[in-house]
Amino acid sequence: MLNTWVVAPTCLPLVRRRCHTCSSEHFRANGKFRVNAHHKLIDAWLLVLCTACGETAKLTILERMNVRSVPPELLDRLHANSAVLAAELLQDPAVRRRNRIALDWDGAWRLDTGGSDDLDGDVVDVAVRFAARIPVRPVRLIAEGCGLSRAEAGRLLAEGRLLSAVRLSGKVSGDFTFTLKR
Numbered sequence: 220m221l222n223t224w225v226v227a228p229t230c231l232p233l234v235r236r237r238c239h240t241c242s243s244e245h246f247r248a249n250g251k252f253r254v255n256a257h258h259k260l261i262d263a264w265l266l267v268l269c270t271a272c273g274e275t276a277k278l279t280i281l282e283r284m285n286v287r288s289v290p291p292e293l294l295d296r297l298h299a300n301s302a303v304l305a306a307e308l309l310q311d312p313a314v315r316r317r318n319r320i321a322l323d324w325d326g327a328w329r330l331d332t333g334g335s336d337d338l339d340g341d342v343v344d345v346a347v348r349f350a351a352r353i354p355v356r357p358v359r360l361i362a363e364g365c366g367l368s369r370a371e372a373g374r375l376l377a378e379g380r381l382l383s384a385v386r387l388s389g390k391v392s393g394d395f396t397f398t399l400k401r
Contacts, residue, residue, distance in 0.1 A: 221396075222343065224364055225331045227350040231306055233323040234267050236276065243271035245323060248309060250302030253277065254294075261286050263297050265305055278318045280308060310352055328353045332364045343399040354390040357383070361397065375399065 234246040246267035255262045261284050264277035280297075281289065296304045308314050309322060328351075347360060361381065362372035375381040376388070383397035 220344070222345045223333060224345055224347045224360070225333075225350060226328055226347065226353055226355060226360065227331060228306070228324075228328050228353060230327050231302070231309065232327045232353075233270070233325075234278070234309070235321040235323050236267075236319070238269040238272065238274055238276070240274040241269065241272040243269050245270045246276055248278075248305050250305040251300050252280070252297045252305075254297050256286065257283075259286055260284065261289060261294075265308060278308075278314065278320065280314065306351070324353050324355070328355070330360055330363055341401055343401075344396065345399070346394070346396045348394050349392060352392040354392045356390055357385070357387040357395065357397070361387075361399070365399065 231248045231250070234248055235244055236246055237244055238246070247270055248265060248267045251266045253264045253266055261281055262279075263281040265280055267276050267278060268274070269276070293304075315321065343365075345361075345364070347357075358372045358376060359369060361367070362369045365372070367375075372381065380400040381387065381397060382400070383395055385391055385395040387397070
């Protein structure tokens, strides 16, 4: 029987960017936006706060765009300070590249195994689904979900009793399946 696990975010990730005031490297996004209009042109920024000193930094979302070219529902979400929109924009590679930021997902996600009791069998098949693109080491997920230590999960991988079509030694952020042979 195929078990399904879900990796889901619990909060917005930290933004990795150097603070100009205190040289800290982490900012916290709280879903607040700043929108500024210049006649027919509009700018929008996602506001982030330094975790050390509280200094505010702006991540560019829209820059000198014609107001008519921006979808009205996007403008409504920007004005409403939508935390869901902030999460979507932080996941967007174009926004991350434009602002030269990276995301730190440590402590911002959880693994939902659905209370699987079928993990005691000789052969266990599991499909892991990601609700957001969260880079996680598969061995860590497997160890946490199966109640193993990471060293034991690594040993099972080295012995060939942990099988998957994806490479389990690096980080993944997309759906995968694995088979555990005890």
